[in-house]
Amino acid sequence: MAIQKPSIPKGTRDFSPLEVNRRQYIINTIKKQFVLFGFSPIETPSFENLSTLTGKYGEEGDRLIFKILNSGDYLAKVDEQLLTDKNSQKVISQISEKALRYDLTVPFARYVVQHQNEITFPFKRFQIQPVWRADRPQKGRFREFFQCDADVVGSDSLLQEVDFVQLYDSVFTELKTPVEIHINNRKILSGLAEVADISAQLIDFTVALDKLDKIGEEAVKEEMRGKGISNSAIEILSPLFSMNGDYKTQFAQLKEILKSSETGLKGIEELEFVFENTTNIGLQSAELVLNLTLARGLDYYTGAIFEVKAKIGEFSSSIGGGGRYDDLTGIFGLKDISGVGISFGLDRTYLVLEENNLFPALEDSTNIQALFINFGTKEAAEAMKLVKQLRQSGINTEVYPDDAKMKKQMGYADKKGIKKVILLGEKEIAEQKATVKDMISGEQTEVAFADLANALS
Amino acid sequence: MAIQKPSIPKGTRDFSPLEVNRRQYIINTIKKQFVLFGFSPIETPSFENLSTLTGKYGEEGDRLIFKILNSGDYLAKVDEQLLTDKNSQKVISQISEKALRYDLTVPFARYVVQHQNEITFPFKRFQIQPVWRADRPQKGRFREFFQCDADVVGSDSLLQEVDFVQLYDSVFTELKTPVEIHINNRKILSGLAEVADISAQLIDFTVALDKLDKIGEEAVKEEMRGKGISNSAIEILSPLFSMNGDYKTQFAQLKEILKSSETGLKGIEELEFVFENTTNIGLQSAELVLNLTLARGLDYYTGAIFEVKAKIGEFSSSIGGGGRYDDLTGIFGLKDISGVGISFGLDRTYLVLEENNLFPALEDSTNIQALFINFGTKEAAEAMKLVKQLRQSGINTEVYPDDAKMKKQMGYADKKGIKKVILLGEKEIAEQKATVKDMISGEQTEVAFADLANALS
Numbered sequence: 001m002a003i004q005k006p007s008i009p010k011g012t013r014d015f016s017p018l019e020v021n022r023r024q025y026i027i028n029t030i031k032k033q034f035v036l037f038g039f040s041p042i043e044t045p046s047f048e049n050l051s052t053l054t055g056k057y058g059e060e061g062d063r064l065i066f067k068i069l070n071s072g073d074y075l076a077k078v079d080e081q082l083l084t085d086k087n088s089q090k091v092i093s094q095i096s097e098k099a100l101r102y103d104l105t106v107p108f109a110r111y112v113v114q115h116q117n118e119i120t121f122p123f124k125r126f127q128i129q130p131v132w133r134a135d136r137p138q139k140g141r142f143r144e145f146f147q148c149d150a151d152v153v154g155s156d157s158l159l160q161e162v163d164f165v166q167l168y169d170s171v172f173t174e175l176k177t178p179v180e181i182h183i184n185n186r187k188i189l190s191g192l193a194e195v196a197d198i199s200a201q202l203i204d205f206t207v208a209l210d211k212l213d214k215i216g217e218e219a220v221k222e223e224m225r226g227k228g229i230s231n232s233a234i235e236i237l238s239p240l241f242s243m244n245g246d247y248k249t250q251f252a253q254l255k256e257i258l259k260s261s262e263t264g265l266k267g268i269e270e271l272e273f274v275f276e277n278t279t280n281i282g283l284q285s286a287e288l289v290l291n292l293t294l295a296r297g298l299d300y301y302t303g304a305i306f307e308v309k310a311k312i313g314e315f316s317s318s319i320g321g322g323g324r325y326d327d328l329t330g331i332f333g334l335k336d337i338s339g340v341g342i343s344f345g346l347d348r349t350y351l352v353l354e355e356n357n358l359f360p361a362l363e364d365s366t367n368i369q370a371l372f373i374n375f376g377t378k379e380a381a382e383a384m385k386l387v388k389q390l391r392q393s394g395i396n397t398e399v400y401p402d403d404a405k406m407k408k409q410m411g412y413a414d415k416k417g418i419k420k421v422i423l424l425g426e427k428e429i430a431e432q433k434a435t436v437k438d439m440i441s442g443e444q445t446e447v448a449f450a451d452l453a454n455a456l457s
Numbered sequence: 458m459a460i461q462k463p464s465i466p467k468g469t470r471d472f473s474p475l476e477v478n479r480r481q482y483i484i485n486t487i488k489k490q491f492v493l494f495g496f497s498p499i500e501t502p503s504f505e506n507l508s509t510l511t512g513k514y515g516e517e518g519d520r521l522i523f524k525i526l527n528s529g530d531y532l533a534k535v536d537e538q539l540l541t542d543k544n545s546q547k548v549i550s551q552i553s554e555k556a557l558r559y560d561l562t563v564p565f566a567r568y569v570v571q572h573q574n575e576i577t578f579p580f581k582r583f584q585i586q587p588v589w590r591a592d593r594p595q596k597g598r599f600r601e602f603f604q605c606d607a608d609v610v611g612s613d614s615l616l617q618e619v620d621f622v623q624l625y626d627s628v629f630t631e632l633k634t635p636v637e638i639h640i641n642n643r644k645i646l647s648g649l650a651e652v653a654d655i656s657a658q659l660i661d662f663t664v665a666l667d668k669l670d671k672i673g674e675e676a677v678k679e680e681m682r683g684k685g686i687s688n689s690a691i692e693i694l695s696p697l698f699s700m701n702g703d704y705k706t707q708f709a710q711l712k713e714i715l716k717s718s719e720t721g722l723k724g725i726e727e728l729e730f731v732f733e734n735t736t737n738i739g740l741q742s743a744e745l746v747l748n749l750t751l752a753r754g755l756d757y758y759t760g761a762i763f764e765v766k767a768k769i770g771e772f773s774s775s776i777g778g779g780g781r782y783d784d785l786t787g788i789f790g791l792k793d794i795s796g797v798g799i800s801f802g803l804d805r806t807y808l809v810l811e812e813n814n815l816f817p818a819l820e821d822s823t824n825i826q827a828l829f830i831n832f833g834t835k836e837a838a839e840a841m842k843l844v845k846q847l848r849q850s851g852i853n854t855e856v857y858p859d860d861a862k863m864k865k866q867m868g869y870a871d872k873k874g875i876k877k878v879i880l881l882g883e884k885e886i887a888e889q890k891a892t893v894k895d896m897i898s899g900e901q902t903e904v905a906f907a908d909l910a911n912a913l914s
Contacts, residue, residue, distance in 0.1 A: 005790065006509065006568075006571040006789045006790070007506065007571070008501070008502050008505065008506065008567075008571075009502065009505065009506055009554070009555050012502035012503075012504065013502065014499065014500070014501050014568055014571070014572065015499060015500040015501075016499060016572070016575065017497035017498055017499060019500075020498040020499060020500050021498065024498075033848075035853055036848040036851070036852070036853050036854075037848065037853075037855065038825045038854065038855035040477075041474055041477040041478065041481075042471065042472060042473060042474060043471070043472040043477055044465075044471050044472075045465050045466065045469030045470065045471070045601055046469075046503065046557075046587060046601055047466060047469065047523075047589075048465065048466065049465065049466055052463065063528070063529075064528075066525050066526075066528075067525070067526040068523050068524070068525055068526070068557075069523075069524040069525065069526050069549070069552070069553055071520070071521075071523075071591040072520075072545070073543075073545045074545050075540075075543040075544070075545040075548060076543060076545070078543070083532075083540045083543070084537075084540070084541070086530075086532040086533060086540070087532070088529070088530045088531050088532040091532060092526070095526070096526055097466070098466050100503075100525075110463045111463075111471055113463045114463040114464070114465075114471070115471065115473070118473065120869060120872040120873050122858055122869075124855075125474070130503060132503070132504075134528040144502055144503055144504070152858070155858040157858035157859045159831075159837060159856060159858050160858055162841065163841070163855070163856075166841075166845060170848070277838055277841065280838055280841075280842070281838075281841050281845055282842075282845070332462075332463045333462065333463070368495040374616075380616060381734055381737055381738075384616070384619065384620070384623075384734065384737075384738050385737070385738050385739075388623060388738055388739070391490075391493040391494065391627070395493070396492055396493050396494075396495055397493075397495065398494065398495035398581075398620070399616060399620075401579055401609070401612040401614035401616050401617055402614045412577060412579075415577040416577050
């Protein structure tokens with residue numbers, strides 16, 4: 001066979017031992033809090049039936065779903081005219097029945113409906129798995145990435161929103177990362193659309209508003225005008241961009257604007273509940289920020305929406321987000337199940353911790369603590385017996401596999417950052433003592449076999 | 458949109474909280490030993506370039522690889538004649554550039570070559586990730602399943618084989634599962650082919666031999682005859698099927714048979730080294746078994762081969778396997794790197810533990826330890842403050858989200874197996890005491906807020 005120059009697909013990554021350990025540190029921190037907060041883990045398949053995913057993420061989303069080619073003679077039954085026309089779009093459903101998971105929320109909705117008789121509601125689940133999107137790769141955005149989601153379905157209590165604020169606070173406090181938790185409510189945005197008389201254009205309005213961070217106020221207004229939102233409507237919406245002061249001040253102003261909209265006032269009431277309870281309970285390090293221009297892309301949100309931003313470093317994209325959705329399971333046949341959930345972005349959180357040197361010293365977390373130098377077959381055989389005992393005492397250890405030159409073996413220990421090297425020659429075996437060399441100080445100590453575990457731990 | 462009846466693709470699975478926790482128990486046990494044995498974790502992308510995988514698993518393997526459809530107008534550049542001919546096979550490479558990982562070994566070989574300058578050899582890595590095969594699903598065989606692999610590359614020392622026997626022993630001892638570790642050596646099989654003068658048919662010989670467990674001796678011989686292996690050759694190979702006694706006795710017989718084959722004698726020598734050292738070091742619960750009919754399917758093995766079988770229960774398939782391969786990285790341009798590795802089958806190990814009731818009580822490992830009954834907005838707000846403190850003390854707890862009827866709230870606690878329920882009404886708040894109800898005994902105790910963490914842990 002010809003030699004292939006190895007590479008991996010665009011937007012995917014290999015993870016080295018250090019990177020795996022750092023990612024695992026973040027995942028373990030999140031998972032620990034998920035459990036403390038009463039969430040149980042589930043896992044769903046990496047690929048779903050294509051029909052389960054299609055139509056759930058908008059037209060753009062449908063394009064970004066990775067489809068899996070059917071096995072076997074997959075072209076046999078395809079409509080010949082479509083092939084002749086090279087109609088890529090219409091051929092998809094005839095040659096692909098499965099697709100890679102695009103997020104964890106739709107598979108979760110599918111899971112809830114499919115397993116509704118085994119589930120106790122309200123159902124609190126967490127799920128930490130990769131998802132795939134055929135997006136254009138850029139900093140912090142990959143074609144394969146992990147999502148860490150916690151959701152509750154089957155309760156419309158606002159205590160859930162309050163608890164999710166606590167959950168974000170607990171996780172990012174443990175990760176030593178101060179964050180702002182931005183919060184808004186879709187009902188407020190609906191109310192504003194009502195009073196501006198643009199309810200029919202609610203989605204255009206929120207889609208434009210969602211870009212505020214990226215393109216600025218003027219461009220957002222320009223986009224709204226482009227979508228046919230009148231200048232007078234934009235005038236009515238304008239206070240959105242200039243409102244400030246603490247949440248109470250802003251709510252007072254907003255109540256005045258929204259006084260004619262029942263939906264809008266309901267949104268304010270819901271947010272007030274979250275703010276009051278959060279103030280009452282307190283936050284460890286995070287800050288809850290009212291952000292009336294927060295819109296979030298996904299259409300299915302109906303109540304509170306969240307987005308988390310780090311307060312340190314240069315990386316300004318959101319590192320988490322979520323919100324309440326009132327009818328996600330409806331499409332799969334289970335009506336009137338309200339849900340609310342949040343997601344942690346593993347890759348972006350990684351970038352923030354890396355940039356700000358917030359990772360603990362994990363370099364050694366899977367490293368060998370002690371290496372036995374190999375002096376030959378007989379000595380190595382004795383070393384293997386000690387290795388077995390030491391591992392049973394919880395010490396990561398190994399024998400160098402070959403009786404290579406000392407320099408080579410020491411070089412291996414050095415490059416791998418192994419802290420102790422153990423010399424076990426004929427003399428040491430006869431005396432039942434090992435010579436332990438500290439790789440940093442260079443100091444050598446004789447340690448009786450029976451004391452070795454203590455000396456190394 | 459029309460309502461869809463939810464389902465998942467054939468051969469895939471949803472995992473409930475209990476199943477996730479049980480799988481995690483197995484994974485954590487394996488991972489702990491991998492680290493003690495000096496292996497470091499890596500992760501590779503779920504999909505590789507199709508060309509990286511094609512041709513590495515035989516013709517059958519190529520068919521079973523899940524291909525990912527290219528994005529966008531994927532048909533635009535396809536050869537029109539191939540479409541008209543509906544030539545499914547030839548069109549694949551024109552509409553698919555990526556494919557789901559089929560195992561962890563080939564991606565690992567690709568990783569080693571691609572990152573050879575960052576790696577310290579001998580390189581000991583472990584990798585625990587899902588793989589996908591378009592196989593016919595059956596008991597213990599799925600289209601998405603996890604592999605847990607440990608490999609060493611860059612050393613041909615037989616101490617590695619010895620250490621892998623220890624690794625299997627350590628993992629299955631911790632899992633309380635007595636196992637037989639079957640071992641053979643491909644060089645012995647090559648030697649036998651030499652003395653029977655069928656070296657040109659070595660692969661036919663091993664492929665047939667590999668089926669011995671499933672189809673029996675006579676059918677294996679029949680298959681060999683079908684492949685043109687002569688009766689006189691089969692006569693020479695016959696002792697394979699009848700050899701017994703301890704490993705020393707068998708080796709003595711085998712040396713006689715293989716005396717004219719240098720390769721065969723080398724294979725015996727290698728196995729003797731593994732047996733002698735394993736006897737010297739000792740095993741905790743596993744048994745090392747010489748199995749001269751063990752062949753294993755994959756072509757790339759060149760030395761020792763392993764297969765692990767549980768000694769308990771009805772499930773007789775192998776729950777682990779591996780072996781030495783001398784040139785796996787060659788295809789990617791890195792020659793003369795010997796490797797040896799083993800794999801643990803998560804799903805099959807799960808079946809064995811389940812069948813033999815060997816899972817520890819994990820039902821509660823992510824469960825709520827205490828539920829605060831919700832008596833209304835004010836009381837719940839107070840409860841949330843206590844919940845925050847208790848979680849900081851490591852107690853999994855939550856407030857029931859709604860002030861539903863007591864019966865409903867208690868029913869939730871009961872169904873979820875929550876052990877303690879906390880009543881926090883107006884009176885309790887005034888007195889700064891909570892009433893803790895034990896859900897099993899029904900006993901109620903008054904506990905001061907300050908003592909709550911102790912009382913619950």
